[in-house]
Amino acid sequence: GAGVSQSPSNKVTEKGKDVELRCDPISGHTALYWYRQSLGQGLEFLIYFQGNSAPDKSGLPSDRFSAERTGGSVSTLTIQRTQQEDSAVYLCASSFRPGGSTDTQYFGPGTRLTVL
C-alpha cells in the first residue's frame, strides 16, 4: 500500500517568506508526527496529532511554526517569516494509534527546506 508522502520534496525560499509543507499519512493512521532533521540538532520532535487535535506541541521551536490537520488525514506545517536556521529536512510520520506501546511510526521521505 501507499506509504507516507510529503510535498514538496525540496523547497528553496528566501529569508522572511512563509512556507507550507504537506504530509499525507498512511490511510487509517490516526496519529501523525512532525520531526525536523538538521546537522546541528539531529532529529527533533516538533508536534503530535491525534486525529485533528494536537495534544503535544512542545517541540515547535517558536511561534513562527504552526501546524494543522484536517479530516484526520492531511497535515500542513507552516513556517512564517523563515530564517536561515529553519533550513533542515522536515519529516512526517504516522502510526495506527498513539502511544509508544506496539505502534511503529512510518516515515515519509521528508521535505528539504533551504532558506537563503
Added chain:
Amino acid sequence: AQSVTQLDSQVPVFEEAPVELRCNYSSSVSVYLFWYVQYPNQGLQLLLKYLSGSTLVKGINGFEAEFNKSQTSFHLRKPSVHISDTAEYFCAVSSSNTGKLIFGQGTTLQVKP
C-alpha cells in the same frame, strides 16, 4: 526527562565483519526502544523495537539488539555486514503517552570492501 546517547558518531567496518552500534538511554519510567535506519536520501525505516518480554530483539536485515535494563543500554549488532548496510542508524526512545520519539544523534555505519 528522557534522552538517548549514541556513543559513536561514525563506525567504519570491513565487509563481512561483525558490528555493534552502541546506544544508552535515560528515563525515569518504562521505555520502549527503537532502532531506525536511514539510507542515503531516503526516509527512516524501522529495524527493530523493544516493547517488553525477551531482551533480545531480532529485526530486519539480520540485525538484532539487546535490552539491558541495569546498564540502560540497547546496543545494535550484526554478525556480518554488507556494503548495502552503509547508512545512518538512529536509536530512539518513545514516550508511552504520546508515542513521540526521542532520537540519539545517529551513528554512520561505513562498510568498506
